[in-house]
Amino acid sequence: MEIVKRTFLRACINHSCLDHDQINKILTPLCDQHQVTKPANQEALHEFAKSIENTIKDLNQSLTFMVHPVTGKEYLVFAITDATPDKQNHPGLTAEECFYFSILLEKLAQQEDCHIAWNEAYSDLDFKGSTKPPKKLRMQTLLQLWTEMGYFLESGDRLYLGPRSIVEFEFYLRSNFADTIKECALCKQLVLWDVKCSDCNTKIHRLCIRKYLRTRSNCPTCGNKWSTRLSQ
Numbered sequence: 001m002e003i004v005k006r007t008f009l010r011a012c013i014n015h016s017c018l019d020h021d022q023i024n025k026i027l028t029p030l031c032d033q034h035q036v037t038k039p040a041n042q043e044a045l046h047e048f049a050k051s052i053e054n055t056i057k058d059l060n061q062s063l064t065f066m067v068h069p070v071t072g073k074e075y076l077v078f079a080i081t082d083a084t085p086d087k088q089n090h091p092g093l094t095a096e097e098c099f100y101f102s103i104l105l106e107k108l109a110q111q112e113d114c115h116i117a118w119n120e121a122y123s124d125l126d127f128k129g130s131t132k133p134p135k136k137l138r139m140q141t142l143l144q145l146w147t148e149m150g151y152f153l154e155s156g157d158r159l160y161l162g163p164r165s166i167v168e169f170e171f172y173l174r175s176n177f178a179d180t181i182k183e184c185a186l187c188k189q190l191v192l193w194d195v196k197c198s199d200c201n202t203k204i205h206r207l208c209i210r211k212y213l214r215t216r217s218n219c220p221t222c223g224n225k226w227s228t229r230l231s232q
């Protein structure tokens, strides 16, 4: 099993963010090749990932499953736990191209609902006097690459923070964008979209408030009767 774990970890590092289809495409032939039993269900797969994560924790790396609220899909995310966007490791990119990454991340994090229209990813960008901002075509290539890596996520005609940014930059986002980046009143994890109380505007995860309202009927923050619809 060890060789399977090591090879799977390498694939996770290369892809940086995998959905279940991608996980299956990698893990099924790998387990066949080494004649080991594939994790049989979601729970076993989570344990499998956890046991890999335990071997890389000391290197400030993590391998975690997260459900992205916008797509409702679960992803396995490889992340560097002490990363900040400016220290981002983008091998082969120019300083301006790395700067473009930080600008985009900041632009998204500053929005009340943490998303922008996709064309805003190419307009009104402040390169702070830099003489060589990347050309639009290059920006499109970079954005596509970062989207494949899970740093950003496109849905409809909007751009969102992707699974990897949410995991990797959690501390950075919490500490730098306290006005827009909130924690869920119930589980204390980051909440970027989901639902708001119509009275006090507190953001809460849809799943958390759904569970909470099974036994109660008031907002956990302001105490008024919860009236925001919860269906998607």
Ligand SMILES: [Zn+2]
Residues within 6 Å of the ligand: 184, 185, 186, 187, 188, 189, 191, 204, 205, 208
């Ligand atoms: Zn929550």
Ligand SMILES: [Zn+2]
Residues within 6 Å of the ligand: 197, 198, 199, 200, 201, 202, 219, 220, 221, 222, 223, 224
């Ligand atoms: Zn409220």
